[in-house]
Amino acid sequence: MRIVKLKQKNLNPFLEVISENTELWAPVRKYTDRHVFAQVEDVSQIDVDYTRTILPPRKIFLPPSFNMFTATEKEYKENFSHATKKILFGIHPCDIHGLLIMDQFFNYVFEDPYYTQARNNTLLLGHSCWPDEHCFCKSTRTHIIEEGYDLFFHRLSEDYLVWIGSSKGDDLIRLMPDCFEEKLSDEDIQFYIRLREQRNEAFQTEVNFTAMPDLMELKYNHPLWEKIGTACLACGSCTNVCPTCNCYNVMDHPQLKERGSLIHRDWDTCTLQSYSEVAGGENFREKRSDRLKLWYTHKIQAYISKYGKPGCVGCGRCIATCPVDINVKTVSQALDGKDVDAFWNRLNKGEIK
Ligand code: SF4
Ligand code: SF4
Known part of the structure; x- marks a missing residue:
């Protein structure tokens, strides 16, 4: 695990470069106050200031309705057109945990190729979040994430601390090495620690899952x-x-x-x-x-x-x-x-x- 620093102003140029040949999916505003995960052509459409999207990110891996295969007298043809190469940016810890549960479910006895292929073709770039009155992921211990992402962006005041979670994530960083600083200052680290504590205290809803x-x-x-x-x-x-x-x-x-x-x-x-x-x-x-x-x-x-x-x-x-x-x-x-x-x-x- 490596943690590097990125200036917030360099985020969009970075996203532009890494998505040159890959579909970029991210949260965008819909109606006046709702958000959805959508494919973005222009990174300025991305809005990271959201709490939850209407539909969860699983819609990207298994669309609400799709054709699995065609069967005729002569042939059987599978369809994996939903499983294109993608980068999903801006996903929150709870939704990454949701995908980790889906990974277990769709591989528990038999592998579901329609899910697995889409999952293997998608890089996950997480983003930190702040709870509203409905969030209770602290009760399910899914408010933090230790695995399951390629990169995770923790927003500070002017910078991001970026957790590199996989070798594929590391490859993305290497596309713009000059934008990322290896050295973190004590102030950065203390700022992150304080933010983490304040976020923990900001949860208003609790559910007793033990009982x-x-x-x-x-x-x-x-x-x-x-x-x-x-x-x-x-x-x-x-x-x-x-x-x-x-x-x-x-x-x-x-x-x-x-x-x-x-x-x-x-x-x-x-x-x-x-x-x-x-x-x-x-x-x-x-x-x-x-x-x-x-x-x-x-x-x-x-x-x-x-x-x-x-x-x-x-x-x-x-x-x-x-x-x-x-x-x-x-x-x-x-x-x-x-x-x-x-x-x-x-x-x-x-x-x-
Ligand atoms: S529990 Fe609520 S959201 Fe679910 S089916 Fe019933 S009315 Fe609809
Ligand atoms: S709070 Fe829990 S049960 Fe309700 S939609 Fe989210 S994951 Fe599902």
């Missing part, structure tokens, strides 16, 4: 789930915005003229009724409460025993997105026996008509 696996087990049949289920709109937004959700559906699109089929892969959502429907029209998770239980089991319990960490990285997207306040924060508070100040709870108490 969650047990509470999920103990309260699996608790009436609380019916209450949450009656408020849920089954809109699927929570799963679409979550950086660790990975369910998908595979659909045949027959091409009669070519006597073949396009085989599409689309994001799927376990909170939708259609998700658990099987042949014959039976549905083994008809009730919204049962579908939410499945989602929360994955986020706060099952991944801990399988992968050694929760399936939640504390990004706060479900908090910012669910229209009726069903999210990891409110559900874990309710499991903890607290009277939760949330739309779904007020609705159940009859305080909202």
